Amino acid sequence: MSATIGEHEQYLDGPLVDGLSSFVAAAHELKSPLALIRQLSLTLEDSDIELTEQKRLLRQISLTSERALRLTSDLTRSIRLSDALFVLEPINPKQLCEDIIYELGPLFNAYNRDIKITSQKHPLLLIANRDLLRRIIVNFSDNALRYAESNTAVEININTIDAGNTVRLGVRDYGPSVSVDVLDSLSTKLLEKSFANISARPQSSGLGLYIASQFADCMNGKIGFIRHKNGSTFYVDLQASRQLSLI
Amino acid sequence: MNAQKILIVEDDEWVSEQYSRLLQKANYSVKITHNALDAIQSIDEYNPDAIILDMLLTGSTALALLHELQSYGDTGVIPIILCTNLADELKLENLKSYGIKKIIDKTRMKPDDLVLAIRSVLS
Numbered sequence: 001m002s003a004t005i006g007e008h009e010q011y012l013d014g015p016l017v018d019g020l021s022s023f024v025a026a027a028h029e030l031k032s033p034l035a036l037i038r039q040l041s042l043t044l045e046d047s048d049i050e051l052t053e054q055k056r057l058l059r060q061i062s063l064t065s066e067r068a069l070r071l072t073s074d075l076t077r078s079i080r081l082s083d084a085l086f087v088l089e090p091i092n093p094k095q096l097c098e099d100i101i102y103e104l105g106p107l108f109n110a111y112n113r114d115i116k117i118t119s120q121k122h123p124l125l126l127i128a129n130r131d132l133l134r135r136i137i138v139n140f141s142d143n144a145l146r147y148a149e150s151n152t153a154v155e156i157n158i159n160t161i162d163a164g165n166t167v168r169l170g171v172r173d174y175g176p177s178v179s180v181d182v183l184d185s186l187s188t189k190l191l192e193k194s195f196a197n198i199s200a201r202p203q204s205s206g207l208g209l210y211i212a213s214q215f216a217d218c219m220n221g222k223i224g225f226i227r228h229k230n231g232s233t234f235y236v237d238l239q240a241s242r243q244l245s246l247i
Numbered sequence: 248m249n250a251q252k253i254l255i256v257e258d259d260e261w262v263s264e265q266y267s268r269l270l271q272k273a274n275y276s277v278k279i280t281h282n283a284l285d286a287i288q289s290i291d292e293y294n295p296d297a298i299i300l301d302m303l304l305t306g307s308t309a310l311a312l313l314h315e316l317q318s319y320g321d322t323g324v325i326p327i328i329l330c331t332n333l334a335d336e337l338k339l340e341n342l343k344s345y346g347i348k349k350i351i352d353k354t355r356m357k358p359d360d361l362v363l364a365i366r367s368v369l370s
Contacts (some may be wrong), residue, residue: 031332032259035353039265042358046270098348146258176282193317 025207033068076209086129090241119158125241126167132215140234144173170235220243250276254295256286273362282314302331313345326368
């Protein structure tokens with residue numbers, strides 16, 4: 001998916017936060033799920049709550065904990081990137097996205113949202129590390145869930161761009177779009193190569209983007225976003241596999 | 248006697264459900280909105296007695312909504328309780344001119360705090 005008239009597309013191709021900022025950002029990002037878990041737990045102490053409601057609250061605690069743990073896991077992974085070698089291999093993006101939808105299905109169901117793939121039947125394979133790419137798309141999907149309007153589906157789009165040399169995996173939400181002032185700030189910081197505290201949405205510290213950009217760098221890829229009139233697409237561009245051309 | 252009406256402006260669905268449950272249990276009438284734009288429309292239609300507002304909202308910050316509310320005589324007098332994870336970084340004195348009557352720290356609040364705060368601002 002590329003930007004059309006009235007939309008704005010922007011690569012995020014630099015270091016997004018410095019070391020100290022990333023600690024602050026991590027603390028900020030973890031505050032929300034931890035505060036929610038605490039609230040849900042305190043509510044459970046109320047003896048008036050029916051059993052079905054208790055089960056629902058416990059499910060919410062479990063899913064919120066998993067979201068927080070994903071963040072800590074991604075953060076740990078991003079810090080250790082320089083210590084490890086990552087195998088890049090041809091990957092079927094559709095299969096990978098189907099696995100992600102299976103993984104995130106319970107979370108989306110709990111929020112009464114849907115998540116689906118839009119892709120041609122046989123998209124080109126791409127070159128990536130399976131684990132890092134999965135983390136990027138899970139991160140974008142989790143982010144989209146927070147902003148998608150009710151009764152809308154989050155879409156994972158798989159497209160080939162750049163004359164078949166690049167595969168773009170984009171996660172599209174239908175919700176409030178990135179505001180113009182935030183977009184201006186983002187663009188300015190992109191130009192200045194100063195990304196401290198950058199974020200594409202007001203309630204986000206930008207840590208998720210920071211981690212995703214680091215993962216993409218390791219795979220010679222780039223992340224970016226498209227601002228639509230009715231939502232946003234966050235995407236990662238990766239090299240298409242040349243396997244077919246060798247046959 | 249009609250129940251007093253509370254508008255909850257909170258982008259996290261599960262958090263807003265918690266607030267709603269607590270307030271309804273205390274016999275308040277509750278309406279939930281998840282962003283600032285919807286909140287403005289809801290304020291017109293619902294005419295709340297008080298507003299519980301999250302600081303960081305999808306689409307714009309709460310400050311944009313507060314500016315809007317302060318622009319009109321009738322909405323400018325609605326007491327607002329700010330319920331936020333950023334309580335450590337905010338000072339009530341600096342926000343009183345926006346109609347903020349209380350700030351509740353989401354990371355430390357207990358279930359009773361919300362009802363007590365509402366009672367306090369509506370008394």
